[in-house]
Amino acid sequence: MLYRFVSILAVVVSTLVVVITTNAAYAQSSSDSLSEEQKQQIVSNCVGIRNSLNQLHASDALLRVNRGQVYESMATKLMDKFNARLISNSLDAKAMTTVTDNYRAALLDFRADYITYEQKLSETLRIDCTKHPEAFHISVQSTRELRLAVHEDVQRLHRFIDDYRSSVGDFLLNYQRVAG
Numbered sequence: 001m002l003y004r005f006v007s008i009l010a011v012v013v014s015t016l017v018v019v020i021t022t023n024a025a026y027a028q029s030s031s032d033s034l035s036e037e038q039k040q041q042i043v044s045n046c047v048g049i050r051n052s053l054n055q056l057h058a059s060d061a062l063l064r065v066n067r068g069q070v071y072e073s074m075a076t077k078l079m080d081k082f083n084a085r086l087i088s089n090s091l092d093a094k095a096m097t098t099v100t101d102n103y104r105a106a107l108l109d110f111r112a113d114y115i116t117y118e119q120k121l122s123e124t125l126r127i128d129c130t131k132h133p134e135a136f137h138i139s140v141q142s143t144r145e146l147r148l149a150v151h152e153d154v155q156r157l158h159r160f161i162d163d164y165r166s167s168v169g170d171f172l173l174n175y176q177r178v179a180g
Contacts, residue, residue, distance in 0.1 A: 034134050042133035049129065053140075057121050060147075064114050071107055071157055079103065079164060091175070095167040103160040110153035117146035 034042075042049070079100040086093035120143045129136035 034137055039133040042137060043130050046129040050125065053121065053125055057125065074161065075100065075104055075107065095170065096164060099160055099164045099167050103157065103164065106153060106156045106160055110150065110157060113146065113149045113153050117143065117150050120146050
């Protein structure tokens with residue numbers, strides 16, 4: 001399982017390098033329109049770019065499902081159950097429930113942003129980059145921004161996981177001090 005995850009991660013990273021490198025030359029243009037040379041580069045690299053984007057699309061979908069399941073399990077199987085146990089024992093779970101609520105909101109953002117990103121990537125893949133290189137370029141740029149939003153959502157989820165861990169640690173220290 002770990003080998004498969006590392007393989008998928010390697011494909012994602014290499015795909016990103018290809019897409020970012022290919023599009024770096026296009027980002028140098030300060031205006032929205034591309035030069036004829038830039039358009040020609042897109043047309044001549046169209047097949048490779050599309051292949052990279054298709055690989056990214058497939059690997060992102062798999063990562064989204066796997067991460068989504070892990071994130072959901074953390075909320076339902078760990079956070080909710082621990083919080084409920086504390087509350088049922090009349091213990092103060094306010095810090096943990098607050099973090100859990102924030103985590104759930106971040107999880108909803110992650111899902112919504114991923115759907116928006118996936119739809120935009122699918123739309124980008126439907127553009128014929130040999131006939132419409134400028135539209136393709138603009139769509140790739142928009143897709144990249146949406147993917148960055150998903151990445152920021154993941155970072156936020158991880159911060160809430162860390163916050164939850166800290167609040168549990170604080171609770172345990174306080175409980176030991178009071179009980180002991």
